[in-house]
Amino acid sequence: MTSIIEKRVSLHKRLADHEEQNSALKSQIAQLQALANIGTITNMIAHEMNNLLTPVGNYATLAMKNPDDQVLVEKALIRTAQSCERATKIMESMLAMADGKRQEKKNAHLIVLIEEIFMCLCRDFAKDGITVKIQIPEELTVWTVPVQIQQVLMNLILNARDAMLPRGGILQIKASESNNSVKVEVTDTGCGIESNDLENIFETFFTTKRDGSSPSRDSGSGLGLAFCKKIVDAHGGCISVESKPAEGSTFTVTLPKPQ
Ligand SMILES: Nc1ncnc2c1ncn2[C@@H]1O[C@H](COP(=O)(O)OP(=O)(O)OP(=O)(O)O)[C@@H](O)[C@H]1O
Numbered sequence: 001m002t003s004i005i006e007k008r009v010s011l012h013k014r015l016a017d018h019e020e021q022n023s024a025l026k027s028q029i030a031q032l033q034a035l036a037n038i039g040t041i042t043n044m045i046a047h048e049m050n051n052l053l054t055p056v057g058n059y060a061t062l063a064m065k066n067p068d069d070q071v072l073v074e075k076a077l078i079r080t081a082q083s084c085e086r087a088t089k090i091m092e093s094m095l096a097m098a099d100g101k102r103q104e105k106k107n108a109h110l111i112v113l114i115e116e117i118f119m120c121l122c123r124d125f126a127k128d129g130i131t132v133k134i135q136i137p138e139e140l141t142v143w144t145v146p147v148q149i150q151q152v153l154m155n156l157i158l159n160a161r162d163a164m165l166p167r168g169g170i171l172q173i174k175a176s177e178s179n180n181s182v183k184v185e186v187t188d189t190g191c192g193i194e195s196n197d198l199e200n201i202f203e204t205f206f207t208t209k210r211d212g213s214s215p216s217r218d219s220g221s222g223l224g225l226a227f228c229k230k231i232v233d234a235h236g237g238c239i240s241v242e243s244k245p246a247e248g249s250t251f252t253v254t255l256p257k258p259q
């Protein structure tokens with residue numbers, strides 16, 4: 001018959017074995033997490049480069065077709081240079097993220113960040129029947145890694161434009177501040193979001209822009225809002241949406257002020 005002491009020794013051994021397995025599993029999880037992060041960041045870079053390169057490519061094609069139009073050619077070159085600069089900043093920021101480096105936040109003027117986004121978007125919204133209304137106090141600043149919050153706003157603006165094509169509509173960007181936060185609202189008068197879809201739109205790879213259903217491009221990747229949420233969460237802020245099918249949507253980003 002096994003003595004109590006032998007039973008205790010065997011129990012201790014099993015416990016030690018389990019602890020060893022546990023710590024091996026934990027380190028495997030950490031490695032997988034690091035790989036998953038790299039996957040996410042690679043997707044993010046590809047997605048954001050696509051956002052930037054599509055308008056640059058369109059502009060360049062237009063300039064090539066009209067080589068004698070000096071104004072157009074010059075504009076295309078300026079926009080290309082601006083987009084390249086932004087692309088470099090996005091790459092740097094993503095690579096720092098992959099490396100686990102802390103990125104410097106600073107107080108950035110929101111209106112300036114938004115003006116830069118519209119320059120990179122190149123295509124004039126008015127040509128698509130979209131009126132842009134920006135109501136942001138000149139002095140309003142946000143505490144942010146500037147290139148990252150520009151990514152968020154660029155994705156919201158592109159989604160708003162998609163939602164309003166081909167009919168056109170109004171894109172409104174408003175911002176206000178309270179004692180401890182800054183709130184930015186991006187509103188469109190587009191197709192709106194079905195209530196069934198609302199709970200899924202921030203999920204990675206959720207998209208309704210499939211098989212040519214979007215008037216602006218063949219398909220969406222369903223990554224834009226997932227990245228927006230990731231970035232806003234990393235800023236300690238929050239992102240929410242209110243939408244009515246056939247009427248439009250408002251995305252609200254709230255960012256904390258430094259205490
Ligand atoms: N302003 C909006 N109006 C209507 N639907 C929207 C709006 N913004 C997002 N959506 C819905 O949420 C889905 C997910 O948006 P998300 O930006 O993540 O991906 P996507 O635009 O489909 O593709 P991409 O990765 O290229 O941005 C969209 O496919 C669309 O159905």
Ligand SMILES: [Mg+2]
Binds near residue numbers: 155223
């Ligand atoms: Mg999108």
